[in-house]
Amino acid sequence: MKQVLLFGGIVSVLSLSITPAHAQWAVFDGANFGQNVMIAARELQQIDNEISSLANQAQMLVNEGRNLATLPLSTLSTLQSTMSQTTALLAQAQNIAYSVQSVEQQYQQAYTSVSSGMSNSALFSQAQTRWQNSVGGFEDALKLQARVVGNIPSDSAAMTQLVSASQTSAGALQAAQAGNQLLALQSRQLSDIQAELAANGRAADLDRARQVANEAAAEAQYQHFAQYDAYVPEAVSVPNSGN
Template sequence: MIEKSFRLWAEFFGRASEKHFRRGVLFTSAMLAVGGTFSPLHPAHAQWAVYDGANHVENVLIAARTLQQIDNQITSLANQAQMLVNQGRNLASLPLSTLSTLQSTISQTTALLAQAQNIAYSVQSVEQQYQQAYTSVSAGMSDGALFSQAQTRWQNSVGGFEDALKLQARVVGNIPSDSSAMTQLVSASQTSTGALQAAQAGNQLLALQSRQLSDIQAELAANGRAMALQQSRDAATEAESDAQYQHFSQHDAYVPGTVSMFGGSGN
């Protein structure tokens, strides 16, 4: 079959050169590949495949659009996956917690306040003991009773100043631990992976500040208590002095008399 085609091409080109003959062979081979093979069973006419260029272009465009849609879907899925990752980061909890340390410090400060000497931080205690030691001074009291109340007031004042000093020492002792906790929380906030971690770090910083404010409040209360006890003592001392003066003034006036010395007769 191929040799018959070669002969047809040789007759067609006649005196064509060998170069042109080879080109004819290549063209015939291409025609066989595109249009099918020649067969002696078929009629004498050749079979040619019809190429529709417009349909081919349309198919290519459809394929391109399909690929673009697939690419858009892949991009959308990637964005959704990234969004889920970001949401997971935003919902991640902060691994650092200073709550137990803050609660322990507050408990220690509260324990010191509860150990207040003599007159405690209680309205009922203040009313009862203040009435007994500071406002019950009168001229009719004996010297022993006045001295006992004065001793009680002095002990209250000394105890108040001691309590204030202890609380001040506790507040100052909290400074290093507060500094360490603040450094850790600020570092955790700056390196947080999501919004929740940053918010939790900020909340713990606010809790630390609240605890520090409670220390200041307790210190002011202790200092105010000590000063109030001292001022009350001073006021009671004035009342005691007045009572002692009135008690002394109730005795008879001094009457001079003759004193005999060495058994003499008044010389």
């Protein structure tokens, strides 16, 4: 009985001394560690992708801002001023204005109303009016030509500025606005050419009309002359110088 108790005590002591020794060893789970590393790597990759996405969006906003930026250069006021000056010259047309009503009225009075029933003084007055119209038409054409030629230096400067602005534009809107202003400049130049052609044509037409009307006036004057009796020679007595 005593031996059994002693053996039991030894077993108990051994149990108490061995149990703490097993509790001090750390257990390493390799599979769990690897899984945690993979999860962390995926999270870092996701964060990196989000950062790249935000950077791309920021760049897109910058590009959109450039595309929406307006062109700091504008030649519209200069073009409008030049066109106003050309229009003012056309409005100052002498004698016969650029008006259908004015042409019909004054052309009828001075060019198509010539007849043999008019007096010589009336024929002369009409001829003088026609001459003044022709001279005024050529003067108007010369003035307009001078205006068109005077516009060339400013047009050249504006074209240089607009081409440079188009080539150095920060975005699509600036490039489009520069292109639109170049088109406006070309349209104004075409208007100058149209006005010059109109002035030259007006002067030439007035002069041709003057020539035709003068022929009609000459015919009327001849009719006046033909109405008089022909000259009949008469005998003329010459006093005798000896008497």
